[in-house]
Amino acid sequence: MAELTYREAVARGIAQEMARDENVVFLGEDVAKAGGVFKATVGLLEQFGPKRVLDTPISEQAILGAAMGAAMTGLRPIAEIMFADFIAVCYDYIANEFPKTRYMTNGQITMPLVVRCGNGGGARFGAQHSQSVENWCMQFPGLKVVAPSSPVDVVGLLAAAVRDPNPVVFLEHKSLYATKGEVPEGEIVDQLGIAKILRPGRDATILALGMMVSRALQAAQTLQSEHGIDCEVIDVRSLVPLDTQCILGSVARTGRVFTVEENPRQLGWGAELVSIIADESFYDLDGPLVRITTPNIPLPAADALEDLAIPSVSRIVDTIRRALSA
Amino acid sequence: MANKLAPHSATPSPNRSEATLIPLTKRLEMYRLLSLTRQAEQRAFDLFLQNQIKGTSHLSLGQEAVAAGAAAAMQPGDLSFCTYRGHAHTLARGVPVEKVLGELMGRDNGLMRGKGGSMHLTSVEHGVMGSYAIIGAHLPIACGAAWRAQYKGHKDVSVCFFGDGTTNIGAFHEALNFAACMKLPVVFVCENNLYMEYTPIADVIPVQYPAADRAAAYGLDRIVIDGNDVDVVYETLSQAYAKARAGHGPSLVECLTYRYSGHSRADPAKYRPAGELEKWKERDPVKAYRKRLGALGVADAKLDAIDAEILKIIDEATQACQAAPPTSTDILFTDVYADGGCAWRN
Numbered sequence A: 001m002a003e004l005t006y007r008e009a010v011a012r013g014i015a016q017e018m019a020r021d022e023n024v025v026f027l028g029e030d031v032a033k034a035g036g037v038f039k040a041t042v043g044l045l046e047q048f049g050p051k052r053v054l055d056t057p058i059s060e061q062a063i064l065g066a067a068m069g070a071a072m073t074g075l076r077p078i079a080e081i082m083f084a085d086f087i088a089v090c091y092d093y094i095a096n097e098f099p100k101t102r103y104m105t106n107g108q109i110t111m112p113l114v115v116r117c118g119n120g121g122g123a124r125f126g127a128q129h130s131q132s133v134e135n136w137c138m139q140f141p142g143l144k145v146v147a148p149s150s151p152v153d154v155v156g157l158l159a160a161a162v163r164d165p166n167p168v169v170f171l172e173h174k175s176l177y178a179t180k181g182e183v184p185e186g187e188i189v190d191q192l193g194i195a196k197i198l199r200p201g202r203d204a205t206i207l208a209l210g211m212m213v214s215r216a217l218q219a220a221q222t223l224q225s226e227h228g229i230d231c232e233v234i235d236v237r238s239l240v241p242l243d244t245q246c247i248l249g250s251v252a253r254t255g256r257v258f259t260v261e262e263n264p265r266q267l268g269w270g271a272e273l274v275s276i277i278a279d280e281s282f283y284d285l286d287g288p289l290v291r292i293t294t295p296n297i298p299l300p301a302a303d304a305l306e307d308l309a310i311p312s313v314s315r316i317v318d319t320i321r322r323a324l325s326a
Numbered sequence B: 001m002a003n004k005l006a007p008h009s010a011t012p013s014p015n016r017s018e019a020t021l022i023p024l025t026k027r028l029e030m031y032r033l034l035s036l037t038r039q040a041e042q043r044a045f046d047l048f049l050q051n052q053i054k055g056t057s058h059l060s061l062g063q064e065a066v067a068a069g070a071a072a073a074m075q076p077g078d079l080s081f082c083t084y085r086g087h088a089h090t091l092a093r094g095v096p097v098e099k100v101l102g103e104l105m106g107r108d109n110g111l112m113r114g115k116g117g118s119m120h121l122t123s124v125e126h127g128v129m130g131s132y133a134i135i136g137a138h139l140p141i142a143c144g145a146a147w148r149a150q151y152k153g154h155k156d157v158s159v160c161f162f163g164d165g166t167t168n169i170g171a172f173h174e175a176l177n178f179a180a181c182m183k184l185p186v187v188f189v190c191e192n193n194l195y196m197e198y199t200p201i202a203d204v205i206p207v208q209y210p211a212a213d214r215a216a217a218y219g220l221d222r223i224v225i226d227g228n229d230v231d232v233v234y235e236t237l238s239q240a241y242a243k244a245r246a247g248h249g250p251s252l253v254e255c256l257t258y259r260y261s262g263h264s265r266a267d268p269a270k271y272r273p274a275g276e277l278e279k280w281k282e283r284d285p286v287k288a289y290r291k292r293l294g295a296l297g298v299a300d301a302k303l304d305a306i307d308a309e310i311l312k313i314i315d316e317a318t319q320a321c322q323a324a325p326p327t328s329t330d331i332l333f334t335d336v337y338a339d340g341g342c343a344w345r346n
């Protein structure tokens, strides 16, 4: 067992898959010689050479389009879109091309590709380099969307994404790149569509993703120690496919649900989850479904403002405490 | 390699190919493709007017020489990437007429059993890797297929067709730069039919030739050809494909042509100046080729027999489609994901 940073885990996951299958190729801006702007792909060029690890022009449409054409004809590309916000300039591929091609062609075309991005806030980068774009991606039938919260999940879910025959958007959290965690030696392959209960609890279910997972865990600890509230914390990990059974099972045990979402409130990923819970577990609920989100604003840059905007441990604690004592 | 021609000069490159070495069998094959695409598109038009085809359609009537010449120059295994105006390109690769008409008519015998429709004709087994309806999207995709060929050491060429209007979208420029930098085996074929939907391309570009005049920015040759002359298309693209196959990188070829019908089913094309259509019809690619073949000693009767044989195929295909059941509704939920279904949650 070695301790790896989240960024080292990215390189480890990509390397594991590239070593296993020579159809796996990797392209993106500044990813090869420079090792990525987040230094998450250091060493890959040296290990696999310039035919398999490509520095591209600043052409997000060319990156995703080329990944698609390569995937359709037999490769398994991993494409990096540096900041998840930049998906907006190549959204056609996410919205119209990747997810619809298999369906429109009646199954003639298979699209095994992965789009990796640095997602999320907390780095003081301002409104166009900090967004959490899960909901930009999860609305398209045909696409899968994954967001790991720990180094070991990065390796395992990345491997699962590369091996999946469908297009997968893999949202790494840019404020987690420096965080560390235990990662076992040897090949690690996880499964898409499996949520993880990180902390069992009886009083409420907290659904979190990415950087919000550790905050949810800290909040749960405070709620337990200071208020005697016992929260179950679920790392959703995969929005598509969604582990509905895990979530509904937890709701049946606790009767209360809180989502912790980094995206602005309007149509964030939690909205779909609470709608499923309301439809299918209504009679298990002991109170309203509560969404803890960034307010409906663009993210500001300054520390004091960004910290106020993104759900914090204390906001999670306060919201849950108030809701449960109401 | 370039045969330069002003768009409105309307000079069919006279006799230029008669002296060159396109074998007669290849020429007859190309006549067959011209006749097939002309008559099949005409049939699609008629079926639309009879409301037997729903939705929209974008015909290549008048532009057949590009599809015929481009396909005739390809080898099996080469890949075509088409637009919504893709019927002719799809047929020219050997996809059966019945499958194409069935798709247009929403029948169970359709190429994609009705799941894609007119704008998305795809037949992987014939190398037709899709028809794309978002302007420019498929230029980078063709680059990706060519990248795979280069990476794997495969010898196939990816051929990407698009219109004059497509040269103003970002993906066009991203793809050309990407392909040129990587020396990819991809050939970009611009069918300049002088119009986008309803607006003349000349109104929205600062240069004369929307594709060719941008080629230099990507270190590519400026190639403008008579897209109504199937021999010229065949020869030019044969050279471009050979260059790609030899590892010398992409080409951008601008073919000057004209569409006879409106942009799509809904368009009566009232925006065209009087006499323009008639002038282009004087240079009709099918008639012009009949003339050239006649000058080469091919009897009219032989060409008439090809036309008749193709008409029979199209008639039989039409009848088969009319008799075919509508697409079975049990495929509504299939093939969203690679497991064959649409489940996104447990």
Ligand SMILES: Cc1ncc(C[n+]2csc(CCOP(=O)(O)OP(=O)(O)O)c2C)c(N)n1
Pocket: B058, B085, B133, B134, B135, B162, B163, B164, B165, B166, B167, B191, B193, B195, B196, B197, B263
């Ligand atoms: C991104 C995008 N913008 C606009 C359209 C609508 N549209 C469909 S066809 C077309 C004209 C394209 O002109 P051109 O590239 O010259 O091709 P042609 O139809 O003449 O073959 C437009 C604007 C579209 N499909 N996609």
Ligand SMILES: [Mg+2]
Pocket: B163, B164, B165, B191, B192, B193, B194, B195, B196, B197
């Ligand atoms: Mg046009």
